[in-house]
Amino acid sequence: MDLSLEQQMDVPAVRFVLNRTAIGRYGLHANDVNEALETAFAGATVGRIFDRGTAFDLVVKFDASNSVDFERIADLPVDTPTSGQVPVRLLADVRREEGPNMILRENVQRRIVISCNVAGRDLGGVVDDIRASVAQSVPMPDGYRVEYGGQFESQQSASRRLAVLFVGVVAGLFMLLVLAFGRARDAVIVMVNLPLALIGGVVGVFLAGGVLSVASMIGFITLFGIATRTASCWSRTFST
Numbered sequence: 001m002d003l004s005l006e007q008q009m010d011v012p013a014v015r016f017v018l019n020r021t022a023i024g025r026y027g028l029h030a031n032d033v034n035e036a037l038e039t040a041f042a043g044a045t046v047g048r049i050f051d052r053g054t055a056f057d058l059v060v061k062f063d064a065s066n067s068v069d070f071e072r073i074a075d076l077p078v079d080t081p082t083s084g085q086v087p088v089r090l091l092a093d094v095r096r097e098e099g100p101n102m103i104l105r106e107n108v109q110r111r112i113v114i115s116c117n118v119a120g121r122d123l124g125g126v127v128d129d130i131r132a133s134v135a136q137s138v139p140m141p142d143g144y145r146v147e148y149g150g151q152f153e154s155q156q157s158a159s160r161r162l163a164v165l166f167v168g169v170v171a172g173l174f175m176l177l178v179l180a181f182g183r184a185r186d187a188v189i190v191m192v193n194l195p196l197a198l199i200g201g202v203v204g205v206f207l208a209g210g211v212l213s214v215a216s217m218i219g220f221i222t223l224f225g226i227a228t229r230t231a232s233c234w235s236r237t238f239s240t
Contacts (some may be wrong), residue, residue, distance in 0.1 A: 006115075023091050040062040046058055070096060075087045198220060
């Protein structure tokens with residue numbers, strides 16, 4: 001079984017951790033610093049320019065050539081009501097960090113995919129072993145969860161659907177046998193002997209590796225129908 005993690009590439013980033021005590025000392029609020037940072041990096045529209053009948057937004061933002069200089073970023077001036085301008089390094093902890101270049105989401109939540117290929121074993125057994133190992137060895141922080149999907153999820157859905165259909169098929173066969181024989185006793189005798197017809201199928205699955213796939217389950221349902229038809233023909237022969 002081979003494992004692969006969804007490709008992620010870390011890119012350099014700058015993180016600002018606000019120092020609320022220092023911000024209050026200069027007579028500011030956290031929103032004031034956030035607005036200054038947002039204006040510096042995302043830009044803020046401060047007016048409109050009209051040129052030959054066309055209007056353009058006038059946007060103020062940090063010079064693109066300075067956005068890669070960590071020292072210039074840390075010296076970004078922030079206006080204060082009492083002390084003029086102070087660099088943002090005095091109001092926040094400016095850190096160099098690395099983060100993912102792309103964050104993928106599903107159902108409004110972040111997600112990352114770990115995939116594997118299974119060989120020589122049934123998919124359900126492998127997933128059960130993975131679940132036990134993850135529950136025992138991987139601590140899960142708050143807000144995190146593990147979901148098992150892909151082919152395993154499709155297999156589980158198909159197995160549940162086939163189980164429901166199998167019950168419906170058995171009930172339908174019993175009703176048809178009652179209508180054919182006119183007596184429920186004969187129908188019960190035929191149905192009781194049907195599991196013997198599955199012995200060959202079970203042996204075949206065992207010799208093939210013991211993996212019960214969706215295709216094998218469909219084969220068992222087909223075999224059940226053929227055995228019912230054969231048993232009903234023999235029952236009619238003996239009854240006549």
